[in-house]
Amino acid sequence: MQDNVEKFSERVDNLRKEGKYAELIDFCERTFTELKGNTQEEREILAIAYRTKGILCLINEDFVTAAECLTRAIEYNPNDVIAYANRGSAKDCLKQYIEAIEDYNKVIELNPDFAEIYNIRGNIKSKLGQYIEAIEDFNKAIELNPNDADAYHNRGNAKFNLGQIAEAIEDFSKVIELNPNYAEAYYDIGLAKANLGQYTEAIEDFNKAIELNPEYIEAYNNCGNAKVYLGQFAEAIEDYNKAIELFPDYARAYYNRGYAKECLGLNSEAEEDYKKANELRK
Numbered sequence: 533m534q535d536n537v538e539k540f541s542e543r544v545d546n547l548r549k550e551g552k553y554a555e556l557i558d559f560c561e562r563t564f565t566e567l568k569g570n571t572q573e574e575r576e577i578l579a580i581a582y583r584t585k586g587i588l589c590l591i592n593e594d595f596v597t598a599a600e601c602l603t604r605a606i607e608y609n610p611n612d613v614i615a616y617a618n619r620g621s622a623k624d625c626l627k628q629y630i631e632a633i634e635d636y637n638k639v640i641e642l643n644p645d646f647a648e649i650y651n652i653r654g655n656i657k658s659k660l661g662q663y664i665e666a667i668e669d670f671n672k673a674i675e676l677n678p679n680d681a682d683a684y685h686n687r688g689n690a691k692f693n694l695g696q697i698a699e700a701i702e703d704f705s706k707v708i709e710l711n712p713n714y715a716e717a718y719y720d721i722g723l724a725k726a727n728l729g730q731y732t733e734a735i736e737d738f739n740k741a742i743e744l745n746p747e748y749i750e751a752y753n754n755c756g757n758a759k760v761y762l763g764q765f766a767e768a769i770e771d772y773n774k775a776i777e778l779f780p781d782y783a784r785a786y787y788n789r790g791y792a793k794e795c796l797g798l799n800s801e802a803e804e805d806y807k808k809a810n811e812l813r814k
Contacts, residue, residue, distance in 0.1 A: 536573055536577065537573060537576045537577055537580070540563075540577045540580060540581075541580055543559065544556065544559070544560075544580060544581075544584050547559060548584075553588055556584065556588065557585055557588055559581075560581040560582070560584050560585040561585070563577060563578065563581040564578070564581060564582075569608060575608045575609070576608070576609065578604075578605075578608045579605045579606075579608035579609035579612060579615070580605075581605075582601045582602065582604040582605035582608065582615075583601070583602060583605035583612060583614060583615045583618070585601045586598045586599075586600075586601030586602035586604075586605060586615065586618060586619070586622070587602075587614075587618050589601060589622075590618055590621060590622050590625075593625070595622045595623075595625045595626045596622075596626070598618070598619075598622040599619055599622040599623060599626065602615045602616075602618055602619035602622065603619065606619070611642060613639050613642045613643050613646070616635045616636075616638045616639045616642070617635070617636070617639050617646075617649060619635050620632045620633075620634075620635030620636045620639065620652070621652075623635060624652075624656055629656050629659055629660055632656055633653060633656055633657070636649050636652060636653040636656070637653075640653075645676055647672075647673045647676035647677040647680065647683075648673070648677075650669045650670070650672040650673040650676070650683075651669065651670060651673040651680065651682055651683045651686060653669050654666040654667070654668075654669030654670045654673065654683075654686055654687075654690070655686055657669060658686065658689065658690050658693070661693075663690040663691075663693050663694050664694070666686070666687075666690045667687055667690050667691065667694075670683050670684075670686050670687035670690065671687070674687070679710055681706075681707045681710040681711045681714060681717075684703045684704075684706045684707045684710070685703070685704065685707045685714070685716065685717055685720070687703050688700040688701075688702075688703030688704045688707065688717075688720060688721075688724075689720060691703060692720070692723070692724055692727075697724050697727050697728055698728075700720075700724050701721055701724045701725065704717045704720050704721035704724065705721065708721070713744055714744075715740075715741045715744035715745040715748060715751075716741070718737045718738070718740040718741040718744065719737070719738065719741040719748065719750065719751050719754070721737050722734040722735075722736075722737030722738040722741065722751070722754065722755075722758075723754060725737060726754065726757070726758050726761075729761075731758040731759075731761045731762050732758075732762065734754075734755075734758045735755055735758045735759065735762075738751045738752075738754055738755035738758065739755065742755070747778055749775050749778050749779045749782060749785075750775075752771045752772070752774045752775040752778070752785075753771065753772065753775045753782070753784060753785050753788060755768075755771045756768040756769070756770075756771030756772045756775070756785075756788055756789070756792070757788060759771065760788070760791065760792055760795070765792045765793075765795045765796045766792075766796065768788075768789075768792045769789055769792050769793065769796075772785045772786075772788055772789035772792065773789070776789070781812050782812075783808075783809045783810075783812035783813045784809070786805045786806075786808045786809040786812065787805065787806060787809035789805050790802040790803070790804075790805030790806040790809065793805060
């Protein structure tokens, strides 16, 4: 009996490795029709088939179908960690955050050492504003994987949102230590330093983020903001220009550029930027 399950899994793996996704979905759908789930072997095969189609739908951003298929997979195999994890991802994408957390809770129940899931669950808790609970998850992710730069980054953001700025900077610094090319960490440490009034240092961090990601719109905008605080209005306008060049509908950049122009006495130009910002916000 198990030979058939192994053969089915091997066929699925081969089609996936060959990139034959349409054929793989067709193979799974034929299985749905041919098998009724009357035996343990059929249930195991159907669980694999539904999980496979669910993951492919998730990749293709068909989140509703993905969640439906993964639910069927779980019905056939209630201990399928991968199915729960991917259904949680689908529900997260559908903004069904409570349901997603429930799925990740189940993953952790089945596999308490799944470090990545603690990090993912912490992110969802952060989306819900549950920053203290999120930090507990990030702590666990780091405990299980001390070199997880993403977990440090996410914990830093949670601490920033709690007003724990110095502690957030420590986490962002750890991210950069682990991954010196982590553009978002330079951006976030720049935000944290700007929050503490360390504008010169913040500008250095924003510039590093831009060096790593030349299309980092928010980094240009916030670099401009830091320069405004230092009275560097002309230089700030250059940053806002770049942000607008990259994203012509960036209302905040128009408003900020307007303020910088107003500070330089360019009142008519400032008025145009304020007007444009208001139009984009409607």
